[in-house]
Amino acid sequence: MGAPLGVPPQQHATAAEPAGTVLGPSGLPLPRFVSLKPSRVNLRIGPGRQYAVSWMFQKSGLPVEIIQEYDNWRRIRDADGTEGWVYQSLLSGKRTAIAAPWKKDDPKALLELYGSPGETAGIVARVQPGVIGTVEECTGEWCRFDINKVRGWMKQSELWGAYPGEKFD
Structure with a gap:
């Protein structure tokens, strides 16, 4: 498994976590904000390529909230409340x-x-x-x-x- 994705260490060390924050399997807090890396990201109904795509984001830099982790997959939520799974390499720790x-x-x-x-x-x-x-x-x-x-x-x-x-x- 690659390096966990999330808030860079210098940001996490001083961050006041939201109520109910727990550490996920990656060792990083859940929930946490990140952003989308590419301009096209498939949102899936489950944590794997075998799951259907329910939505496609088309905006690089869009902020999303990681709410769950499973292996290299992250369950995210956008500002409209849409939820689904994306592969971690499609996410960036850059805060937007x-x-x-x-x-x-x-x-x-x-x-x-x-x-x-x-x-x-x-x-x-x-x-x-x-x-x-x-x-x-x-x-x-x-x-x-x-x-x-x-x-x-x-x-x-x-x-x-x-x-x-x-x-x-």
């Missing part, structure tokens, strides 16, 4: 997040990206819900969120891809 996907049906909703953690900092951008970016660090309340070379801080509660209170850098 989706800006408030629960607000994406509101055409007027915009989320602020601040120059530093805190609402008193200047706003560097306003982003639409559903935008995907890279999460570089989280303080437990704020996450540094990079979207297409625009870097700023967003409230952690407005991101799907970091647990409430989770800290890492």
Whole structure:
């Protein structure tokens, strides 16, 4: 079995794990956030190639949550709640997040990206819900969120891809 995939050690060491976290067979916490490596990933109904494909993700960097492990297979869940199995080599420990996907049906909703953690900092951008970016660090309340070379801080509660209170850098 290859090296387990998940949160890089430097992130895991300081991460506040969500309630109910346990260590999976890989030795890494369950649940945990990761992202999709390739732009096309088959989601299967069971942990093996013999199982039918139930969905195909077509977005590299999409954040997903690993909720179960079996051998080299990982059961994942996306922001919409879709669950299934993918081979571990199709996942990356790179942390990404989706800006408030629960607000994406509101055409007027915009989320602020601040120059530093805190609402008193200047706003560097306003982003639409559903935008995907890279999460570089989280303080437990704020996450540094990079979207297409625009870097700023967003409230952690407005991101799907970091647990409430989770800290890492």
